[in-house]
Every structure is written in structure tokens, then in C-alpha cells.
Amino acid sequence: MVEVTVTPRCSLADRPVRVRVRGLRPGQAVTLRARLADEQGEEFQSRAFFRASQTGEVDPGCHPALGGSYSGVWPMGLFWFLQPNTPFRRLIKRDVAGSPFLVHLEVFDGIELGSQPRERPLASCRAERWYMSRGVQRVPVREGRVRGALFLPAGAGPFPGVIDLFGGAGGLIEFRAGLLASRGFAALALAFFAYDDLPQMLAQLDLSYFEEAAEMLLRHPKVRGPGLGVVGVSKGAEVALSMATFLPQVVATVWINGTSSLHGNPLVYKDDLLIPPIPYCIERILFTELGAMDNSAIFSDPRDPAYSISAIPTQKIRGKVLFVVGEADRSFNSKLFAELAMARMPPENCRLLSYPGAGHLIEPPGSPLCSISSIRGSPRPLVWGGEAQPHAKAQEHSWQEIVRFLELHLGSVIPTKL
Structure with a gap:
């Protein structure tokens, strides 16, 4: 079974997390996508294309992205290279205390180029990116x-x-x-x-x-x-x-x-x-x-x-x-x-x-x-x-x-x- 995880699932927005995909076929081409909606409902997305390792894994911190929103080894690339679906929008957190940004991570079979993928994801998870730590x-x-x-x-x-x-x-x-x-x-x-x-x-x-x-x-x-x-x-x-x-x-x-x-x-x-x-x-x-x-x-x-x-x-x-x-x-x-x-x-x-x-x-x-x-x-x-x-x-x-x-x-x- 394919699984995508982000560790830790809840984190401060300036701290690194680790994204991993397991359960793929060796050498399988996949697309990893991140997306979030800001407080005005504007959607931001990033995607990166990978080829699974011999153990059927993808780890953006170890494996280079072959294209998409970025290329090369970027552990935080899916987060750092988010771009708006609507031109000229800036991703900025307004309600710092009330809620985090919810980043949806999905893995798709093959290369998905469109903002609306053709297929259902093989696996998905969600990360919480906070701008205040507990107790602040x-x-x-x-x-x-x-x-x-x-x-x-x-x-x-x-x-x-x-x-x-x-x-x-x-x-x-x-x-x-x-x-x-x-x-x-x-x-x-x-x-x-x-x-x-x-x-x-x-x-x-x-x-x-x-x-x-x-x-x-x-x-x-x-x-x-x-x-x-x-x-x-x-x-x-x-x-x-x-x-x-x-x-x-x-x-x-x-x-x-x-x-x-x-x-x-x-x-x-x-x-x-x-x-x-x-x-x-x-x-x-x-x-x-x-x-x-x-x-x-x-x-x-x-x-x-x-x-x-x-x-x-x-x-x-x-x-x-x-x-x-x-x-x-x-x-x-x-x-x-x-x-x-x-x-x-x-x-x-x-x-x-x-x-x-x-x-x-x-x-x-x-x-x-x-x-x-x-x-x-x-x-x-x-x-x-x-x-x-x-x-x-x-x-x-x-x-x-x-x-x-x-x-x-x-x-x-x-x-x-x-």
C-alpha cells in the first residue's frame, strides 16, 4: 500500500519537516503535490516529479526532483516553492493565533502537469504549519x-x-x-x-x-x-x-x-x-x-x-x-x-x-x-x-x-x- 507521511505533522512554519513516500514500485514515476488555501480561499500549489528508489521510496531530502515547481534535492521544496493559482497573490498568514496553514500532500502515479490532476491520488496526508508555538x-x-x-x-x-x-x-x-x-x-x-x-x-x-x-x-x-x-x-x-x-x-x-x-x-x-x-x-x-x-x-x-x-x-x-x-x-x-x-x-x-x-x-x-x-x-x-x-x-x-x-x-x- 502506498503511504505518504510528513514528520512532524504539526510544526512551526519556519521549521523543517520530512516528507516520505513508501510502498511504490521500484523506479515508478510519481508526482508529489502540495496545496493549501489561504484565509481568503486562494489556493497555492507546488508539484515535483520523482522516480522511486529500488526500495519503492521517495524522500525529497535525499532524492532529486526531476522537474515541476523545482528540480534537485530540496527537503522543503514542496513548501518553499508554492505558487498561487491566481496571479499576483502573496501567501501571507493573517490570523496568526487562530489556526495554522493546512498543507495537503498527495502522491500521484506518473507525471501530473495540470492544476487539477486527472487521477485520484495514490495516497495523501495533511501537515499543519503554525505561526505561534503552544503557550505563546x-x-x-x-x-x-x-x-x-x-x-x-x-x-x-x-x-x-x-x-x-x-x-x-x-x-x-x-x-x-x-x-x-x-x-x-x-x-x-x-x-x-x-x-x-x-x-x-x-x-x-x-x-x-x-x-x-x-x-x-x-x-x-x-x-x-x-x-x-x-x-x-x-x-x-x-x-x-x-x-x-x-x-x-x-x-x-x-x-x-x-x-x-x-x-x-x-x-x-x-x-x-x-x-x-x-x-x-x-x-x-x-x-x-x-x-x-x-x-x-x-x-x-x-x-x-x-x-x-x-x-x-x-x-x-x-x-x-x-x-x-x-x-x-x-x-x-x-x-x-x-x-x-x-x-x-x-x-x-x-x-x-x-x-x-x-x-x-x-x-x-x-x-x-x-x-x-x-x-x-x-x-x-x-x-x-x-x-x-x-x-x-x-x-x-x-x-x-x-x-x-x-x-x-x-x-x-x-x-x-x-
Whole structure:
């Protein structure tokens, strides 16, 4: 009898699992398919073609895929190379606390190319991919002006604190904070526009709002001070670098594919600070054959002396910064921005991880590459860039390094189990 298994069946979305098929004929050609439906009902699929071993087994961690969504030996290939049935959809977990992604794994006889296989599967099973481990608590945050969600690990604590920021689409995105809490951090997923009663549009970056969030997090009885970490991607990386520069509470910063100058929105702080932005050159927007917007050319050269007043003065940073760059980022010239920021810093205060072939949306390894997607506020889908296999490797490696960096500079943690 043919059997397909995934071990462990329940796991955190950033952790590896093992997929195995047994009971096949030696040399039998088969298709392994993974599929899941997100919270909007959009379906994502991947498939890989294999030839069974002499013992009638297929193990993607040992046996190379001969084609399909990927090729070669990729133990997590069926998960990492999921793609939407509907173009321009991004796989993102919204309800972090309530439910996992349910991934259906099926094995078919022969090569199945279509999204709807012709035959019934020889065997199937289901995997649960969670974004919070057992015991992690999600606490909605609505204190003063601060809006977000705080994820607290199981136990008495205190735990090192981390603020988690996303980018230009706004709203509240929680999946990375849930995974960080599962690693032992008290993680605040922080919204800064287009959420609850916050402004719907981003007019300026008010540093006092982020200072209020940092002070609130450090006051929490389960959060260990005196310093905290910040993780930010895209516009959130610009914010994170500004926080590291001007807020003494921030001692460890992870900057992922962002800028090192203010762009589009000024940075203000009470009456003490105003950094004007470099304006976007929207007339330089390019359009792909698919009708998506390519924003890679809308940024003026930040090295132009006229824009020096817009640079974030990273020479003032006293904490540590980890710069994470996807060299195939089609949103920003992220490597240039990282190098400009690092040139103003003491070498011992910064480190660069730069990944050829990786795109803009570098996320924990449970997230498949999203190279183009629709986002709130954009009239057309945006191009993020990236190539599937190097991007997957970049996510796996960078996530390990991000967690180690935060542990090193905020103190060791004891991760919880699912």
C-alpha cells in the first residue's frame, strides 16, 4: 500500500519537516503535490516529479526532483516553492493565533502537469504549519497612540523585547512576530499607518510614535531591558534604521531591503528634528509585460550632494545593525543603500548579508518567493524581484542569522516547542 507521511505533522512554519513516500514500485514515476488555501480561499500549489528508489521510496531530502515547481534535492521544496493559482497573490498568514496553514500532500502515479490532476491520488496526508508555538500569548495593543499586537512566549520571563515592522502597504502584519515569540522573544508587531485609528495614509514618520512603542514594550513586566531590538523590512527598515540612530533604547537592529535616506516622507521628532525626504520620481515607473509596476527606477541617486540632508545619520548609531540584502530586489537598490549606511558607521557596529538572486520580500523560510503581488494603495501589482531557488536559500540562511544576531545582542533565550 502506498503511504505518504510528513514528520512532524504539526510544526512551526519556519521549521523543517520530512516528507516520505513508501510502498511504490521500484523506479515508478510519481508526482508529489502540495496545496493549501489561504484565509481568503486562494489556493497555492507546488508539484515535483520523482522516480522511486529500488526500495519503492521517495524522500525529497535525499532524492532529486526531476522537474515541476523545482528540480534537485530540496527537503522543503514542496513548501518553499508554492505558487498561487491566481496571479499576483502573496501567501501571507493573517490570523496568526487562530489556526495554522493546512498543507495537503498527495502522491500521484506518473507525471501530473495540470492544476487539477486527472487521477485520484495514490495516497495523501495533511501537515499543519503554525505561526505561534503552544503557550505563546497574543495581546492586542491599544495603549496611548500605539497600535499593534504583542506576542509573549510561554513562561514567566522576562524575555528580550523586539519591535517588528513591515512596509509601505501599512496595516498590521503579525506572522514574523509570532515566529519570533516562538523563538523566545517578546515581539511587538507594530502598525504605523492604515490600521485601526492610525492615519490611513503615511504623511510623515513621527519618531515620537516609535519612541512611545519602545517605552511601552520595555515597561512590560515580562520584557527584559534595558535595550530592545527592531526588525524592519522595506519602509519598515527605513523606520528601524531611524530608530537605531535616534532612540537609545534600540541596541540591535535588523534592516531588510530598505533605504538609508528618507524617501517620500519626512522624519520628525517633536520640535527637535526634521529630516526632509528625497522625492520619488514617479515618472520613471516602468511596466512589465504583465502590467505590473516596476519601481526600481523611481529613486534618485542618494549620493547626489543635493540629497545629503536626507541621509539618516547612521554614524550616531551606538548599537549593532545587521543589514540583509536581496541583490535581485526590484523595489530598491538595497545593496547600495546598505553600503551607504555602513560607510558612515564603525565597522564593528554593522554586518552585511547580501544574497544574489534574492528579491525584496525576504521573510522566514516558511514563505515562498513572491516576485509580484498586489498591495493596498497601489493601482497595479508591484514587482518585488527574486529567483525561486536562490531566494529560498537566502530566506533559510538569513532567518538563522537574524535569530542568532538578536540572541547575541539582546541575551540568550529559551525557545518554546510547538
